[in-house]
Amino acid sequence: MAIRELLGSIIALIGSLFLFLGALGIVRMPDLYNRMQTGTKSTTLGTILTLLGIGIYRLEWLPQMLILIAFILATNPVSSHTLARAAHFTGIPLTRKTVADKLAEEEHRPIPVEEEEEVV
Amino acid sequence: MAEFIIHLATFIVLFGVILASVRFIKGPTAADRTVALDVLTIISTALIVLIALFVNRVIYLDVALVYAILSFIGVIAVARFIEGGL
């Protein structure tokens, strides 16, 4: 009983740490695409772990948590995918460390690279 | 003990909200701010569930469900608008 609550709370804590890392990532990363990478991945797993931990902590909420997890897993990549496509379409600059941009080559556009590296 | 860890987790999530808001204030382009909005909506889904755990009411979870379903519509609308279509 107590062990189960402790386990659930620890899983929720790990999830909240991942959420925090995702937020830290979108502050620290140098360009939009890298921000989106950390933003999508960390927040997805962070939310899943937090909800799962709460579901274990309060066992009668577990089915509802699983439904929420299913919706988040389905909707979260879609929004970031759409946003990445729009950003590349409008020519949001990539960071200077970028090594290749096959999509710009495919569309015969110059590779959008920012002039100065942002100091974080 | 378990309750204390949940409190700690909630405060960490709150710090996450503040950090994402920092990116929203700083963000040079509209797309950067949209990334901040995306992250904020997902973080607030987790935050709402944690609040529901505190006050111990199941009805609060419905708000989290509304967020989980509808949060991405705003982001997609902004992305389509930036792209020029809508």
Add this chain to the structure above:
Amino acid sequence: MKKHTIESWGVRVSVAAVLTLFYFFWTHNHNVSDLAVIFLLAFIVAWGFVTTQTFPRLTPKRLAYSLVYILYLFKEIIKANLDVARRVIQPRIPINPGIVEVRTRLKSPIGRMILANSITLTPGTLSVDIKGDHLFIHWIDVTDIDEQKATEKIVAGFEKYLEVIFG
């Protein structure tokens, strides 16, 4: 033509059943007549949205592969997050980003959508655009610009399962 109709009915009934199951798990409502009304409403929704082209037929082999695929996806998601955490914490962020091109063998649109979503959730990759069977992927740590090798490294792990499920 007859078989086609039966298949589409099966798809609609199963979608309605899944939606009713969602309702049941969300509310814990045991009342049978309530559930019947919800099933009817869900069936009307499924009637409007589902055609047979979008979903493949369910067989035991596909079901087994889907379960294995979900486990594989979770393993990849956890790996991705440890990778992201490692990158974010370091004082000087170790990235080597770029957008590479890969090719997929999947034909069905929903299979391609699931592939793109899975790629977004796995280590260091974010799908940016899709043109025909070419996927353009932002890779946080580019090791191979070449199309074949990148395909092998990014797509092959998922394609193995998705080809069976949607093939």
Add this chain to the structure above:
Amino acid sequence: MIAWFIGVLGIAMIVGALAAVHLKQTVPAIIAAGIVSLFASVLYLLLAAPDVAMTEAAIGAGLSTVIFLYAVYKTRSGESEK
């Protein structure tokens, strides 16, 4: 505990509202308005009004953003045709 939450989210909401007023471009201002209603919805929840929070989440964060963008899109396309 709850008081801390209300304080932090209230400050964040005020900052978002100021951003919505002071940002020069249209799209960031609309996103700021969406963020304000997001924080407002969490605040309503903290103040024990889940029904108001649900309405705010659906209309404020989802629908009003889309309607604002649609209105701006309509006016812009009219301008470009002229």
